[in-house]
Amino acid sequence: MREDVFGCCTGNGRQSNFITKKPIMARSCGSAFRLKRESEVKAMFQALIVDDEVHAVRGLQAGVQWERLDIGVVHTAHSLRQAQEVFQAQPVHLMVCDIEMPQGSGLELTAWVKENYPDTETIFLTCHSDFSFAKQAIQLNSFDYLLKPVDYSELESVIGRALGKMRKERERRSFEETHHHYRKLWESHRPVVADRFWQDLIQQKIPANPLSIAEHSRNAGLTHPENARFMPVYARIQRWHKDLSERDRRIMEYALRNVLEEMMEPTPGAAVIPVGNGSLLTVVPIDEPNDDALTRDNCDAFIRNCNRYLFCDISCYVGVPVPLHEMVAMLRALENLDENNVTQINRTFILGETKKGESRMQPAPLSEWAEWMKQGARSKLAANVSHYLESWKAFDSRVDAQAMNSFYQDFLQMIFFVLQSKGLQANQVFAHNLLTDKPESALRSLSSLQEWVVYVLDVAMNHIHSLEENLSVVDKVKRFVAERIGEQDLSREDIASHVYLNPDYLTRIFKKDTGMSLSDYLQSSRIDYAKELLANTGQSVSEIAVASGYSNLSYFSTIFKKATGYNPVDFRKQHQPK
Numbered sequence: 001m002r003e004d005v006f007g008c009c010t011g012n013g014r015q016s017n018f019i020t021k022k023p024i025m026a027r028s029c030g031s032a033f034r035l036k037r038e039s040e041v042k043a044m045f046q047a048l049i050v051d052d053e054v055h056a057v058r059g060l061q062a063g064v065q066w067e068r069l070d071i072g073v074v075h076t077a078h079s080l081r082q083a084q085e086v087f088q089a090q091p092v093h094l095m096v097c098d099i100e101m102p103q104g105s106g107l108e109l110t111a112w113v114k115e116n117y118p119d120t121e122t123i124f125l126t127c128h129s130d131f132s133f134a135k136q137a138i139q140l141n142s143f144d145y146l147l148k149p150v151d152y153s154e155l156e157s158v159i160g161r162a163l164g165k166m167r168k169e170r171e172r173r174s175f176e177e178t179h180h181h182y183r184k185l186w187e188s189h190r191p192v193v194a195d196r197f198w199q200d201l202i203q204q205k206i207p208a209n210p211l212s213i214a215e216h217s218r219n220a221g222l223t224h225p226e227n228a229r230f231m232p233v234y235a236r237i238q239r240w241h242k243d244l245s246e247r248d249r250r251i252m253e254y255a256l257r258n259v260l261e262e263m264m265e266p267t268p269g270a271a272v273i274p275v276g277n278g279s280l281l282t283v284v285p286i287d288e289p290n291d292d293a294l295t296r297d298n299c300d301a302f303i304r305n306c307n308r309y310l311f312c313d314i315s316c317y318v319g320v321p322v323p324l325h326e327m328v329a330m331l332r333a334l335e336n337l338d339e340n341n342v343t344q345i346n347r348t349f350i351l352g353e354t355k356k357g358e359s360r361m362q363p364a365p366l367s368e369w370a371e372w373m374k375q376g377a378r379s380k381l382a383a384n385v386s387h388y389l390e391s392w393k394a395f396d397s398r399v400d401a402q403a404m405n406s407f408y409q410d411f412l413q414m415i416f417f418v419l420q421s422k423g424l425q426a427n428q429v430f431a432h433n434l435l436t437d438k439p440e441s442a443l444r445s446l447s448s449l450q451e452w453v454v455y456v457l458d459v460a461m462n463h464i465h466s467l468e469e470n471l472s473v474v475d476k477v478k479r480f481v482a483e484r485i486g487e488q489d490l491s492r493e494d495i496a497s498h499v500y501l502n503p504d505y506l507t508r509i510f511k512k513d514t515g516m517s518l519s520d521y522l523q524s525s526r527i528d529y530a531k532e533l534l535a536n537t538g539q540s541v542s543e544i545a546v547a548s549g550y551s552n553l554s555y556f557s558t559i560f561k562k563a564t565g566y567n568p569v570d571f572r573k574q575h576q577p578k
Helices: 054-063 080-089 106-116 131-139 152-178 180-202 210-219 246-264 292-309 324-339 366-375 378-398 401-421 437-442 446-464 467-483 492-498 503-514 518-536 541-547 553-564 568-575
Strands: 014-016 023-025 045-050 071-077 094-098 121-126 144-147 229-240 271-276 279-286 312-318 348-350
Touching (some): 045 080, 045 152, 071 080, 080 106, 094 106, 106 121, 144 152, 180 210, 180 324, 210 324, 229 246, 229 292, 229 324, 246 271, 292 312, 292 348, 312 324, 401 446, 492 518, 503 518, 518 541, 518 553, 541 553, 541 568, 553 568
Parallel strands (some): 045 071, 121 144, 312 348
Antiparallel strands (some): 014 023, 229 279, 229 312, 271 279
């Protein structure tokens, strides 16, 4: 039995939604790609398969049951150019497209399709579970993203949902043509008005009494029974699996909200409300006693798929059904539950199921740690600190935010004391963001705190003791440079910030270890990367220049020749296999 990407099977061919027991009928799919008469085909959908591998195209043609999906014609193309010719000659409603193709990628093709044929839905296929591909697919508003070799029944399910979305869009457009003015006006305002109602409710801009809330709800076009109760589920992203820019993080949070809204779509009156800091509150009308076991199963399935497809750790906190005028108080209770969850990730918590006991944790042996720091007993200190923090997990819910903050303050006091005893100031050792920006995320979970504590100790002891112990920092710098080699504005300050060191201090230890300054190492790494691309790929010289961090082709050629004795074109001729 297959589990849908963000739903869960109930064992009878149906799915249940994220919170309630209400079933969502699974769509069935079937086969054939040109069996209808021409008059019938006009009313059906047309699909296009794009893949540079002929056998992959044939496999999809034969393996997917196209006719029962209401697809009358299946076109094929093996390159970006062929696909564009099909679009210009035929109406294409659905494109199933490989990402990696030699003469123009699937991402480039989709960008062109979105610009010229915005109603076409795209389903990506790829051999690589690569975050950058997933991110670009989301940015291009593709319908889904599947890994090869694709399961035909899974692909049919995705196609069925895509066509279902198109049918709804066709119905909506048809209805708007009949009731153009008023329908268009209402549809354009209703989602905004409804969203504003929920935001005003959560932000307490609506008086917290049933009559006032009911009035505002009606004005927003929402109708709820007088005694309606709503099940709240608070979901908070605990950590992204990869470093994200602010823009990328917002894109992924938007994708997460869309997923939840699609899951809630079959339940009238449900809403998904952003509440800040990577958190979402889902409220669902409940008209029967809630099944905690089923709610937990559905939340756990949602969490697993967030781990897999949205590249994040996330926990869900389930409250008890309450009327709307009590929703803010319930949200505060769930936020408090999350704030004090510092030991568990990727879990579902149900309010009231865990009772906090008295903590019997031993205080940290900070005096011993301080002496070991002064002596340079690095291994002994690291093992003891790790053992102490790992012991917190045995206390589970008894370790809360207050305990974390108390330890954090005492730990920093110890660090500053040791540095002072060695005649050092904290601002000479640590980058600014290590002691200001970083702790906010470090105090969100025990695992984050462990990573932060180990790194602070490492940085402090590296500065206190001989520079010969700084190889790990240098290795981190080299890895960071390799990962960011194509960023033209990568600076010494960026590199130092990544390893939480003062830039001047990092420069000294890096040159002592490598014999090169940071700037020289960066340029050497760029040239080495360009040499590898010239020798082993078919990319143009201008593309390789950009990929290596140079925006000016002439400058790149000058620097490259100075470093290698060849211009890029001659180097390629000398080093590419015949």
